[in-house]
Amino acid sequence: MLLRLYNENPNPRDIRKVVDVLREGGIIIYPTDTVYGLGCDITNPKAVDKVARFKGIKIEKANFSFICSDLSHLSDYTKPISNTVFKLMRKNLPGPFTFILEANNNVPRYFKGKKKTVGIRVPDNNIIRDIIYELGNPILSTSIRDEDEILEYTTDPELIYEKYQDIADLVIDGGHGELVPSTVIDCTNDEITIVREGKGILEY
Structure with a gap:
């Protein structure tokens, strides 16, 4: 299904439709403030496994991010962070940044493996943030950007739908x-490090 939503004012009824798909273990493709993402409810192991198989990787080795509606879920999945890191996140989010933080024991065990970190994203996009707020917990996110493909596939929702309709239960046309993907910032050490330059300029 291809569903049109508007970032300025997403239709609440349509938001609930998307949330129903997620709660039933569905996979969605959705807009962010950077590239389109593919994801599912992080609390649904079967859906997470489907996303991992799509990427051709084992869950515990994947660098998936958790997309949150705001920073209120932060302590649910991460160990306590310093004031410096919190201020940095508060200053730059919502925005095109992924912050790598130390994971706590609430992160679903199928993510953990030997990984002790989690990527946290709060995109500057009302559609996906409204979906997550209605869902009540973050969603797993991975980019569908592919260096080898025709560029339009990652930018045009109708072409994305044509290509991925067999994988995704719902594609949102936003x-x-x-x-350009998000900028990734590693905050797990004393020194904050940009590990991938992407969209946005980090404000300190």
Whole structure:
């Protein structure tokens, strides 16, 4: 299913439709403030496994991010963070950044393996943030950006739907996406490090 939603004012009824798909273990493709993402409810192991198989990787080795509606879920899944890191996140989120933090024991065990970190994202996009707020917990996120594909596949929702309709239960058309992914910041050490330059300039 291809569902059109508007970032300025997402239709609450349509938001609930998307949430129903997620609660039933569905996979969705959705807009962010960078590239389109593919994801599912992090509390649904079967859905998470489907996403991992799509990426061709084992869950415990994957660098999936958790997309949150705001920073209120932070302590649910991460160990306590310093004031410096919290201020940095508060200053730059919502925005095109993924913050790598130390995971706590609430992170679903199928993610953990030997990984002790989790990527946290709060995109500057009302559609996906409204979906997560209605769902009540973060969603797993991975980018569908693929260096080897025709560029339009990652930006045009209709072409994305054509290509991925067999994988995703629902594709949200939130307008054209971008080709530049989020900037990734590692906050697990004393020194904050940018590990991937993407969209956005980090404000300190």
